[in-house]
Each structure stands twice: as C-alpha cells, then as structure tokens.
Amino acid sequence: MSYNWNWGVLVSEPYLGWLISGTQWTLAIACLAWIMAFTLGSLIGIARTTPIGPLRWLGTAYVELFRNIPLLVQMFLWFFVFPEVLPRDWGRWVKRDLPMPEFTTAVLCLGFYTASRVAEQVRSGLNAVPKGLLAAGQAGGLTLPQIYRYILLPLGFRIIVPSLTSDFLAVFKNSSLALTIGVMELTAQSRQIENYTFQGFEAFTAATVIYCVITAIVVVIMTRVEARLRVPGLLGRQQGAL
Amino acid sequence: MIEARNVSKWYGRFQVLRDCSVSIARGEVIVVCGPSGSGKSTLIKCMNGLEPFQQGEIAVDGISVGDKRTNLPRLRSRIGMVFQSFELYPHMTALDNICLAPEKVLKRSRAEAEAKAMGLLDRVGLADHARKHPAQLSGGQQQRVAIARALAMDPIAMLFDEPTSALDPEMINEVLDVMVALAREGMTMVVVTHEMGFARKVARRVVFMDEGQIVEDAPTEQFFTNPGSDRAQLFLSKILHH
Ligand SMILES: Nc1ncnc2c1ncn2[C@@H]1O[C@H](COP(=O)(O)OP(=O)(O)OP(=O)(O)O)[C@@H](O)[C@H]1O
Ligand SMILES: [Mg+2]
Numbered sequence: 001m002s003y004n005w006n007w008g009v010l011v012s013e014p015y016l017g018w019l020i021s022g023t024q025w026t027l028a029i030a031c032l033a034w035i036m037a038f039t040l041g042s043l044i045g046i047a048r049t050t051p052i053g054p055l056r057w058l059g060t061a062y063v064e065l066f067r068n069i070p071l072l073v074q075m076f077l078w079f080f081v082f083p084e085v086l087p088r089d090w091g092r093w094v095k096r097d098l099p100m101p102e103f104t105t106a107v108l109c110l111g112f113y114t115a116s117r118v119a120e121q122v123r124s125g126l127n128a129v130p131k132g133l134l135a136a137g138q139a140g141g142l143t144l145p146q147i148y149r150y151i152l153l154p155l156g157f158r159i160i161v162p163s164l165t166s167d168f169l170a171v172f173k174n175s176s177l178a179l180t181i182g183v184m185e186l187t188a189q190s191r192q193i194e195n196y197t198f199q200g201f202e203a204f205t206a207a208t209v210i211y212c213v214i215t216a217i218v219v220v221i222m223t224r225v226e227a228r229l230r231v232p233g234l235l236g237r238q239q240g241a242l
Numbered sequence: 243m244i245e246a247r248n249v250s251k252w253y254g255r256f257q258v259l260r261d262c263s264v265s266i267a268r269g270e271v272i273v274v275c276g277p278s279g280s281g282k283s284t285l286i287k288c289m290n291g292l293e294p295f296q297q298g299e300i301a302v303d304g305i306s307v308g309d310k311r312t313n314l315p316r317l318r319s320r321i322g323m324v325f326q327s328f329e330l331y332p333h334m335t336a337l338d339n340i341c342l343a344p345e346k347v348l349k350r351s352r353a354e355a356e357a358k359a360m361g362l363l364d365r366v367g368l369a370d371h372a373r374k375h376p377a378q379l380s381g382g383q384q385q386r387v388a389i390a391r392a393l394a395m396d397p398i399a400m401l402f403d404e405p406t407s408a409l410d411p412e413m414i415n416e417v418l419d420v421m422v423a424l425a426r427e428g429m430t431m432v433v434v435t436h437e438m439g440f441a442r443k444v445a446r447r448v449v450f451m452d453e454g455q456i457v458e459d460a461p462t463e464q465f466f467t468n469p470g471s472d473r474a475q476l477f478l479s480k481i482l483h484h
Contacts, residue, residue, distance in 0.1 A: 135292055136329035136388075140343035141319025141395065150342060154333050231333050233377030 009199045010206050019203075022189030023210055029106050029175040029185060034168055036111030037118050044115060045122025046148065059119065066116035071109075072177055078109045079181040106178035110171060117167050125156035158229050165222040172214055186210060243268045243399055243430050244289055249298035251284060258284045259295065260454040266399070271431040273441040273462075276451035277477060282434045285451070286401045289432065290321045303398055319347045322392030322400040326408050328384040330376040336363065336387045337372040340394045348395065355394070362390035366420050382413030389420055399430035406437060436481055442466065450474045 009015055048059035066074070079102070083094040098104055129152050137147040157164075179188035190207040194200035244266040251259040258281045266272055274282050287293040289300055291307045291314045300307040305317055330339050340359035344350045350358075363369045366386040368379075376384050385405055392400060402421065406414045418440050425431055425444035435441070441448055441462055448465040450458040450473070458465065458474045469475045 130329075132325060132327055132329040133331060135287075136323075136325065136331070138292060138315070139290060139318055139321075139323035139325075140391070141315045141347040142343060143315045146346050150346065151331055155331075158333065231377065232375045234332060234375070 003201065004199075005202070006197075006199050007202055009193070009197050010202055015193050015197065015203075018184075018189040018193060019186070019206055019210070022184060022186035022207075025103070025178075025183060025185040026172065026175050026187075027214070029103065029110060029178055029183065030172045032107045033110035033114060033175070034171045036107070037114035037167075037171070038164075040111065041115035041118025042122050044119035045126065046153075048119065048123045049126045049152075050144075059123075063116045063119050066113050067120070071113050071174055072180065074113055075106070075109050075177055075181055079105045102178070102182045105181060106175070106183050110174055110178070114167060114171055114174070117170070118164065121160045121163050121167065122156065125158075125160035126152050128159050129155045158231070161222065161226045161229065165219065168218055168222065169215055172211065172218070243270070243303060244432065245299075245301045246285075246289065247299045249285070249288060249295050249300060251281075251288065251293065251295040251297075258454050259288070262298070262451075262454075262456050264449055264456060264459060266430060266432060268430055269428045270446050271425045271429075271433065271444050272447045272449055273445040274432065274434045274449045274451060275436055275438075275441075275477070275481075276457075280451040281454040282451055283403050286323075286403055286432055286434060289401060290318045290323060292318075292323075315347070319343065319395055320398050322389075322395060322397035324385070324388050324392055324400065324402045324405045326404040328376070328381070328388045328408070330384055330388055330391070332376050335373050335375055336368065336379065336390075339376070339387060340391045343391070344394050359390070359394055362393055363387070366390050367416070380413060381409045382416045385409065385413075385417045386420055389417070389424075393424075397429075399432070400424070402431065402433040402435065404434050404436075406435065438466070438482065450477065452477075 010019065044059045044062055047055040048063070050056060069077075083091045085091075086094060094101070133151055133155070134147060137151045142150070175185060176187040178185050179191070182188075184192070186207050190200075190203040193203035197203075244264075246262055246264050249259055249262045250257065262281075262285055264272075264285075274285065276282055284293055288295045289302065289307065291312075295308060298308075302317060302321060306312055307314075307317065330336075331342070334342065337356065337359050340362060341352070341355040344355040344358065345352060360369065360372060363372050366389060368383055368386055368390070371379060371383060371387075376387070379387065389405075405421070406417050409417065414437070418437060421431070421433070421440065422444055433440070433445070445462045448458070448460060448462050449456055450460075450465070450469070450471070452473050457471050458469060460470065465474070466478070469478060
C-alpha cells in the first residue's frame, strides 16, 4: 500500500481557507477563554487566601468541582445537559437564541475549567509571599485590600508567571476539544480536509506546525512579560524563594 | 503612651504571655530582653494588634488595642514597627517602600511623600540609594530603609523587634547609631534587643522576660548592677560574657 503524498493540497482552495478559518477559531476560543480564566481564576485564587471563611469555602468548592471533572465531560455537560436543567424559558433561550452556541459554549466551558487551574496557581503564589511582608504592610497601617493590591498580588503574580505560561499553553491545546460539540476549529478542519482529500498526513502536519507556531509566540510573549516584571537584584534567586 | 495591663495570650493550650503589665511613658525608651522563646516578639506584636490576645488590656495613646471596635489599621499607622528581617517590599525601590503607606494610608501626594522620604533617607545616610531595590542593598542598609519607612508615617511610638540580630557584626553599629539618635530626639521606643551597650546608652528601663512573664522591670543601671531575680542574673552573665 502506498500513500500519495500531495503537499499541494494545503495551499489549494478551499483547503487553505479551511486551515486559516480553523486557526482563527482556535485563536478566538483560546484567547477569550484565557481572558475569562485569568480574571475569574485570579478572583477565586484571591478568595481562597482571604481570612473570610465563606469566600474561602466557595473558592475551594469551585476549584474542586471544575478541576476534577474531565474537560471533555464538562464540554458535553455544558452543551447537552445544562440547557435542559435550566428553568424552561432560559433553557429555550440557550437552545434557540444564544449567538453561535457551539463557539460560546466552548469558550465558557474552557474558561470555567481553566479558571480552576489559574485559581490554584494564584493561591499558591499568594501563599508563597513571606508572611513577614504581610505583617510589614499591616504595621504600616495598610488595610487588607491595600495589602493585596500593593504587596501580595504584585509579588504573588511574579512568582507564578512561569506556571501561568503553561496554563496559557494548555488552553490552546484544550481548545481542540471544541470539535466534539461541532466548532470548526483547527483540529476539526484538518479532519475535514482528510475526509475530503484523503491527505490526512498533510492536513495534520499542517495543524501540528500551526499549533507549534502559536505555542512559540505565547512563549515569547510570556518571556517578555517575565523580563519586564523582573525585580532588580533578585535575578536567579526569584523562583519560589523571594 | 503604651499601657499593657495583665495581658495573657495562648497559642492553643500553650500560654505565650502570662499576665504581662508594662507601661511606657511619652518619650521613654525601654529595652525588652530575655531568652529565646520567652515571648518578647509576641508582646510587642500585641502592642500594635499584629497578634490578638485573650486576656488583659493594651492601650496606645488612650486607644484600646483589643477592643473590636478599634480601627486597627488606623492605630497601626500611628505606631512604627521595625522587624528582625527588615521585611522591605522586594519589588519596590527604597524610595517606594517608604512612600507606600504615606501615600495610600495618609493620602499624601506623591511629591510630598517623596520629599519626606528623601529627607529620611538622607537622615539614615542612604540618600544615594533611593532608587535601589532591597536585594541591591546590604542588611544594614535595608534595616535603615525600614526605619525610614516607619518614620515616614510620623509615628507617636516605635517598636523594634531585634533590629540588629540578623545583621553581620560590622553593620550593627550603623543601625544602632540611627536608633540612638532617634532616642535622643525624644521618640517613644520599645526595643527588643540583646545589645546591652544600646540599652545602657539610651534606655530608661529594661524589661526582662522569661517563659511569657515579665520577671523584671527595672531602671537600666539597677538592672545591670543589681538585678532582682536569679533568672535575670543568669541571663546577664550569659550574654555579657559573649
Ligand atoms: N504562631 C505561633 N503558633 C504557636 N506558637 C508560637 C507561634 N509564634 C510563637 N510561638 C511560640 O511562642 C513562644 C514565644 O515566641 P516569641 O517569638 O514571642 O519569642 P521571643 O522571645 O521573641 O523569642 P526569640 O528571641 O527567639 O525571637 C515561643 O515558644 C514560640 O515557639
Ligand atoms: Mg522574637
């Protein structure tokens, strides 16, 4: 059995257009989900470190729930089950009128899931800030919100930039699960090209290369962020130990 | 100025402070000493409400520290505190460390806070180091910045918790000199230290603690020449022979 290599398929229409469109959907899902995850996850991570019991409890419950259910299952739950358990009018709205239902569901699902991972990072970053600095802030008369704003968060986030990078990368990889509810993102488009042309190797090679390029861009951006946040004199000693 | 009456504190079932009473008048300098684990740090942390206590009363300038209705951040903003390990905010320059609380708590303008901070840095001999980060300063320099940070709030009293015991011997004097000058200007000071030279120079009284109790509270000369308790005598013979 011999395989007919034909790289030309990748640059011929409509397949090139499919790849481009798939890449755009992948970027859109991942970036929106990341913005959501970063915001929500930061709030939940902060909640888990406050002295306010109910906030801590809610934060813990959120993280345990979303982190422990497989992402694929969550995708199905949001898409197929969630509209059914809503009050009838809301459910009907979700099923009929939600704009771009597959895409929106994928973004929300990935955002909620990734937020649980971001929350864990933020919590560990905040906890890694030496307790003496908290005492110094208190002794200066700062209120707890001010201590978070000016001391704990700037230091906590610096500590977790490297691990946040890997969560950011994971969002791009995880966005491929959106194909299971019908979003025509990059992986789905590659599969479609295979179905139409039987040139699966070429299609998936292209997808692989595109994922790698995205990853490389994210790494470059995050390295820049890390460099910009670097504290003079703490070079090399910063990891974890601050 | 600072009045502690029958203060007791427990960590779980372990009693850290036993019925401690001490009173510090305006402009008075007292030194607190005693073996490791005797409760010295805990006592001064109770004075600005950094640590809660279960029994007794502490009043600072007539305001009760233990009272739940007391605005603790506001109270603390009027009392300076200097820690054994400096606790400078590592992501801020020396100047920003000093300006943070005056700007955010006292709502001074940046220009006003900065002018005051530069004056204080000059006073502790560090005017040239204003733009450095803590990691770029020696221990002695960091501790002098920390003292300037506390003074920037125009405190009515200063608490020092072993301010020189984390320092290399050659840096101890540069910090003590600043403290001696402060004492001579009439600052109310509670200083936990084993620097008996400092005590002799500026302390009106020495308070000796052991196992959570104030065992002795005597005028400085009397404490050194004729300590009233065996435990204080034993402690003195140990540290003076070093
Ligand atoms: N958070 C805590 N939980 C439980 N026990 C504590 C805590 N903090 C301090 N202790 C205990 O309380 C006692 C007094 O501690 P404290 O730090 O006040 O002593 P100290 O006189 O300042 O000693 P040192 O000279 O070593 O600084 C010690 O036995 C210590 O182990
Ligand atoms: Mg101590």
